[in-house]
Amino acid sequence: MDHRITICTSCRHKGTECRPGFELIEKLRHAIAKAGDFVPDDFEISGVACMAGCDRPCTVAYHGTRKATYLFGDIDPETDVEDLVTFARQYAYLHDGWCSSVDRPGKLRASTLARVPAAMIVTEESKVRAS
Template structure:
């Protein structure tokens, strides 16, 4: 797999014990499998205990080899699957993973918590300065 979607499994809705991450993982896996296009083969979906987005459950990260990483918060497994699938398609096509917030689908325009540049860029620039 060259792309990964990681979903927080410890996020809870305020005042409840509900952990929407597990439901989100299953719904997104199903949506990607049902998509029947390049996204099906390009992404692995997994859960992780915490991504420090506790105030904005549920958090979802997109990462890829030599690509910027995105962290989204306030994701609802019942209403946001379409936006997550659309972003997976978009992200798979981006050479460096970089896109503007206005180019992200639906709710993901306003729920981005972080965009982290690919680590390889920092390494390449450091090596260039050293020579």
Template sequence: MDGKSTGPLASPPYSVAQTAPHQILVCKACKHKGEDCKPGFALLKKLRAAIASAGLGDEFEVSGTACLAGCVPAHGEPCVVGWRATGKATWLFGDIDPDQPLDELIEFARLYAAREDSWMSGKALPQHLCDATLARIPAAMIVTREGAIQ
């Protein structure tokens, strides 16, 4: 590179601006089919309504995002859902069926919001989510010459 600025870069297709303290991401693009994920869109719509009905609308933004790369096509058309927030662990769950009740996802949202760092053992999770956990990623602590930033 010659060090010259080429102007502002467009946001990548996977970037999602966060407008609430916590964010739930629902995969809506199928890497296996190269098209929109209809079950993901269905889950996104149902989960937004369920979060609002549970009184968690001020705490959580529910957004669709590009492929989260956690689905297994042999399982049919399961969905992948992620939780993230500044200073908290990120959780990724797979094999989420949009046609099943969302009670455990709402229960996890309450647990996630209540914990300072959202770190918990699998035993603390609702049963299906314990079995569907793809990743629990510690919150990033980035250190620069100027000091630590979150």
């Protein structure tokens, strides 16, 4: 799979023991499966113990091979799944994963915590002449 969505499972709503990450994983898996061809690429959806977004739960990251990575915070499993599915579709078609905030759907315009450029390692081939 070339695309992944990672969801923090440790984040808690402030002042509660509620950890919305597990609920969000299930809802997002179901919604992407239901979307069918709307999301053209298979996305691996998994949880991780911590993504250091504790002040803005629930945090969600989109990763792709040779693409920018996005980290979103303040995601609500009750209201934001549609925006996450729409962004999955958009992200699948972005060649380098790069898009401006105004191009992201709904709440994701204002809840971006980070956009990390793809790591590109370039090596130069040695051009040695044989004598």
